[in-house]
Amino acid sequence: MKRKRVLITGAAGFLGSHLADRFIKEGYHVIGMDNLITGDLRNIGHLFKLEQFEFYHHDVSKFIHIPGDLDFILHFASPASPIDYLKIPIQTLKVGSLGTHNCLGLAKAKNARILVASTSEVYGDPLVHPQTEEYWGNVNPVGPRGVYDEAKRFQEAMTMAYHTFHHVDTRIVRIFNTYGPRMRLNDGRALPAFIGQALRGEDLTVFGDGSQTRSFCYVDDLIEGIYRLLMSNYHFPVNIGNPDEISLLDFAKEILELTGNKVKIVFKPLPVDDPKQREPDITKAKQILGWEPKVNRKEGLKITYNYFKSLPEEEWRKQPKEFVSNK
Numbered sequence: 001m002k003r004k005r006v007l008i009t010g011a012a013g014f015l016g017s018h019l020a021d022r023f024i025k026e027g028y029h030v031i032g033m034d035n036l037i038t039g040d041l042r043n044i045g046h047l048f049k050l051e052q053f054e055f056y057h058h059d060v061s062k063f064i065h066i067p068g069d070l071d072f073i074l075h076f077a078s079p080a081s082p083i084d085y086l087k088i089p090i091q092t093l094k095v096g097s098l099g100t101h102n103c104l105g106l107a108k109a110k111n112a113r114i115l116v117a118s119t120s121e122v123y124g125d126p127l128v129h130p131q132t133e134e135y136w137g138n139v140n141p142v143g144p145r146g147v148y149d150e151a152k153r154f155q156e157a158m159t160m161a162y163h164t165f166h167h168v169d170t171r172i173v174r175i176f177n178t179y180g181p182r183m184r185l186n187d188g189r190a191l192p193a194f195i196g197q198a199l200r201g202e203d204l205t206v207f208g209d210g211s212q213t214r215s216f217c218y219v220d221d222l223i224e225g226i227y228r229l230l231m232s233n234y235h236f237p238v239n240i241g242n243p244d245e246i247s248l249l250d251f252a253k254e255i256l257e258l259t260g261n262k263v264k265i266v267f268k269p270l271p272v273d274d275p276k277q278r279e280p281d282i283t284k285a286k287q288i289l290g291w292e293p294k295v296n297r298k299e300g301l302k303i304t305y306n307y308f309k310s311l312p313e314e315e316w317r318k319q320p321k322e323f324v325s326n327k
């Protein structure tokens, strides 16, 4: 029987590479596409020897050509951490807008189902807590984070328009902070930043007074949620995340306990437009997908810490130029 074919953009990134693994495991032919701007081929190095995997080094903001049929498209290409999108703001806007347009056009041409990766950042600094899919958000379009948040909001609008006007079979996942192996230690997100600092024996940097909250989802749980959403028939956005909310200060303390490190926690001023609260309402995911997270933070952190520790020392010696936020 012919294998179903799935295109994954951003396949060399953190989430894209885990999705590629999942679809290979499910028996699909996986086509990975990435321009490697924030990704790393080592994340998918183990897949190159498989005949059911192929890779295109390509910028999805430019026209995409894929020979043959496609059953599914998963559009995950986009810088995702503040350090990245503050460094490459225009590419971030382009991949969320032009890149999404190209993927939707491809889905229409191939009659493929497409799922786009949106984000909890569409809620901005939310005035509703926890965040339900019906909340429209509180985003500053001209603030530094606007390049990411607005690109993703445009992505959602474009995806719905293709659904409504071209009858393309679309899915939108709103992903909340996810962590796990293959994150980059120096990408500036809270968890790798804290673990990297702890491994290097540096003090942990908390922005503001650390009372701002985040909710961290382990990557295996997220991938399961995405898989179920793709296989569902629901076209509106669905939050996927772990509602177990924690303040950044408590989170930093958990990392110190996990690593057994005796360093201090130091405080820096809160960056512009930093969200103060973040917690997904996952009622929809539970009802529509029968999904809820299974891996608790203690377990997930341990796996992730062991992954980072197993990397060659020069990897965790690498530091981000500066920490910009505790995303």
Ligand code: NAD
Binding pocket: 009, 010, 011, 012, 013, 014, 015, 016, 033, 034, 035, 036, 037, 038, 039, 040, 058, 059, 060, 061, 075, 076, 077, 078, 079, 080, 081, 095, 099, 117, 118, 119, 120, 174, 175, 176, 177, 178, 179
């Ligand atoms: P990542 O940086 O590890 O992966 C993104 C990948 O996309 C990289 O491999 C990068 O090289 C590639 N890419 C970027 N621009 C591209 C372009 N123009 N053409 C081709 N490839 C391009 O980030 P991630 O954490 O894996 O995030 C993946 C997706 O999930 C992103 O769309 C992000 O917005 C979304 N998301 C992630 C999280 C999270 O917690 N990790 C939360 C919300 C949303």
